Amino acid sequence: MVAHKPDRTLGVFWLNASETFINIQYSDHQEDETPPVKRRRADPQTDVHWLSESGMIDCMVLLGPSPQQLFAQYAQLTGYQALPPLFALGYHQCRWNYIDEADVKSVDAGFDRHSIPYDVIWLDIEHTDGKRYFTWDPVHFPEPAKLQQHLEKKNRKLVIISDPHIKVDPSWSLYCEARDRGHFVKDREGQIFKGSCWPGESSYLDFSSSATRAWYSRCFGLDKYKGSTPSLFVWNDMNEPSVFSGPELTMPKDAVHCGDWEHRDLHNLYGFYQHMATVEGLITRSGGLERPFVLSRSFFAGSQRLGAVWTGDNVANWEYLKISVPMVLSLSLAGIAFCGADVGGFIQDPEPELLVRWYQAAALQPFFRGHSANVTNRREPWLFGDEVTAAIRTVIQQRYSLLPYWYTLFHQAHTSALPLLRPLWVEFPEEESTFSVDSHYMLGGALLACPVTEPGIQEIKVLLPGSDEIWYDIHSALVYKGGRTLSLPVTLDTVPVFQRGGSVVCRSVGSCSCTAELRQLPLSVTVALNSQGTADGELYLDDGHSFRYRDRKVFCLRRFSMLSGRLLCRPASEEGTFDCNTVIQSVTILGVKSKPSAVIVHASGAKDISAAFQYMETCCKLTVNSVNLRVAMDWEIQI
Structure with missing residues (x-):
């Protein structure tokens, strides 16, 4: 938890992986009405009550006093943001599910045909043989290695999903190996825990065990994961863990892990441990030479050392677009710098204006992925008419041109724990007018971004902090004095971004189809x-x-x-x-x-x-x- 007032930034790190309730109560300024003068009784105060179900009280207070010092102090405790491979900062195209290899190649070709750069295409659970992870559907994905080689010739990557539940199937060698080596979570009676998820009846790998993590990591080896290549990367989903038949759709609290720990004690660590094992597997696969990319839905303090997270299954409406901004700002303040929200909304179908605005907002977030559910209409950027295609193309091209700046910000996060996305108060800690602003933010120390997140907007208000600051509109180069709220006319093509006076920003010049080509520009x-x-x-x-x-x-x-x-x-x-x-x-x-x-x-x-x-x-x-x-x-x- 981060607390800030004009002269100090503090943090409290409550280290506990069990179910935790946090009660926050705010008090306002109070004034003494007794004549002859009014006296201020006290500064406003926030009272916080922490209640964890189990474990010990392990609480650290981070004294700041500046926001930058606070971020560094937290990173010294939990770790610094991993430096991702450059391709991971490009645009990712995902759907539940691309039907078959021909479908993947068609979508890949569509980006080239419409001159829209992208780096990664993703496969959800339907790419497997009956929801068995580390396998391929023999009908729809009969030659996965050749598919990856087809993408790799264009310097593009494939990401596949790998969830923590394992289909109960005595004829499947991977299930039998995990069962016989004791790699599954047990129930309170000491038997292998069984719950339901995508494959039906499933058992769940016990990632709290170092032996299980090491075994799982080896599953990503090229000799073991048949059909995989070095250009294959991973998405850990459903790793809260999701148990469709369980209480609150997750694992019962009395399930038993390695060392006789109950699930209640480490629930919030479960996905973190899977993320850790997957990352280690990809690093080992490369002989320790290549940076991994792994996206995880569940995470914990320290997940920044491993890779990226996203805000989960969202809905294609304006409210979800609007809240995506404060959500990624909160993650950024908590040390999770590589974060984003699914473009367009995972569930339901976005109207064209919403889709364009979502691309504009997400292009200004660290993790940039379009994703949609299998019950939604297809959503490739060229399916909504020439005007929408042109708008999305422009946004993605602008994202790629700014990648030298993004990559530099990731270096700063990796070395000094500075978040890429920063609420305005982080850069202007003494200006109380910035404290409640969560609709626009700083991208590094140089750019102020204000994505449009409401429909039919013709004018937007932007707070430009700092009475002694100068701000430049990056599109028109018009200059504005700080310390004011600017009313700016906008069209569907407008994405308000300002460069701060006193800063230098580097961009790539020219067009590219992916980040590998970008490096040559x-x-x-x-x-x-x-x-x-x-x-x-x-x-x-x-x-x-x-x-x-x-x-x-x-x-x-x-x-x-x-x-x-x-x-x-x-x-x-x-x-x-x-x-x-x-x-x-x-x-x-x-x-x-x-x-x-x-x-x-x-x-x-x-x-x-x-x-x-x-x-x-x-x-x-x-x-x-x-x-x-x-x-x-x-x-x-x-x-």
């Missing part, structure tokens, strides 16, 4: 000057998929800083070497108050050159094109 740098005419920002680069950044320090971290009309590109870290050919194609500087007489480019080891530039007086925007400066090289631009 040049970059543009947008420098937004503050009222003092300064700005700074970072760019993080590595190979995008391995652990070499960690084990061999193969990475590149560069800092862009502008002061007194000079933009410098220098190393931001003494560590790290990464031989990359990424170049800066153009530099845009916002807030240049007069047209310069010249722009001089100086690169290390080269002669100074006078660069061509364009200046727009109406919005004080200076653009320097065709600079073609390597990111990994020291250089400067003087205006």
Whole structure:
């Protein structure tokens, strides 16, 4: 739990995996009405009562006092966000269920035909042979390895689902192996617990056992998981765990785990342990060389070390779109940086306006996946007419162009625990006007995003914090003073995003079909000057998929800083070497108050050159094109 007031941010970490009730009571300001003057009795106070069913009292108070210090303190206790492979930050296309291999190839081709980039296509439970995980339907998915190779030729990945329940089937070798080696949760009588889930009668793997986790991890080996390849990744669903025949649709509290622990004691750890075992399985599969990607529906403190989570099965209506923003902000504050909500709503069919607005909102969240239930209409982005297709294409393309910035934010979360998505008060802790705002937020320290989450909106109100701040509309480059609420006209194509004065943001230039192609594109740098005419920002680069950044320090971290009309590109870290050919194609500087007489480019080891530039007086925007400066090289631009 995080508490904040203008001069302090505090946290309470209540470490308990059993059923826990938290009662929160708020009190308002009270004033003494006794003459001759009114006196304030006390600051408003929030009383919190914690009640856990079992376990010990294990409570840690995090003293901050700044939000950034609080995040670091929590990460020191529970771990830092894993650095995901770059492809995981692209767009994911999922449905329960794509029918067969031809259907998957058709959807994949549809993205190329409509020039919409994407990186991952997903398969739900119907891809298996009778809901038996680690198997393939022999009729609909007879050649899964060839399907993955077809996708891999385009640098795309396949994600399959793997749930914790195992079909009770004495003729299935995996079930028999788990049964005979004691890998299932037991009931109170000491027999293997049986409940119902997608396959019908099922038993549940006991992930609290290290032996079970190690066995499960080995199940992902290429020699054991027939039909899998290194480009296959995993989705852990139903791992609360879901038991259709159980009380509250989950496992009875008196079910028995390894070491005679009752399920009541570790219910909220169950999915965490499956997530852990799956991640370890994918790392082992690669010989410890490749970063895994695993999405989990259930999670616990520390799940950020493992991968991504999402907000679960949502509904295709405006209310669910609206609440997705505060939900991912709450997850972000709790250390779960890699999070998102299913685009369009899992259940029911979204109207076209809702679908477009959902893509716009979700593209500004870390995990970006379209997903829908099997009873809904098909929802590929090109099925709603040319106007909707164009709007979705634009949004996804903008997401890909911003991935250099997203990836840098993930590096910051991985190394310093800074959340990618931040409520406004995190960046402006002393401004009480920001405390209750959860409709718009900061994406890192540089961008303020305000997705439209209501129907038929023609105008939206955006709080631009900081009376001494300057904000630039990223689309029009118009400049606004902070410390005000802005009324902004919007159309269906409008996604209000502002760049903060004093920041630098890097984007990719050009089109791509997936993140592998994105890595070959040049970059543009947008420098937004503050009222003092300064700005700074970072760019993080590595190979995008391995652990070499960690084990061999193969990475590149560069800092862009502008002061007194000079933009410098220098190393931001003494560590790290990464031989990359990424170049800066153009530099845009916002807030240049007069047209310069010249722009001089100086690169290390080269002669100074006078660069061509364009200046727009109406919005004080200076653009320097065709600079073609390597990111990994020291250089400067003087205006």
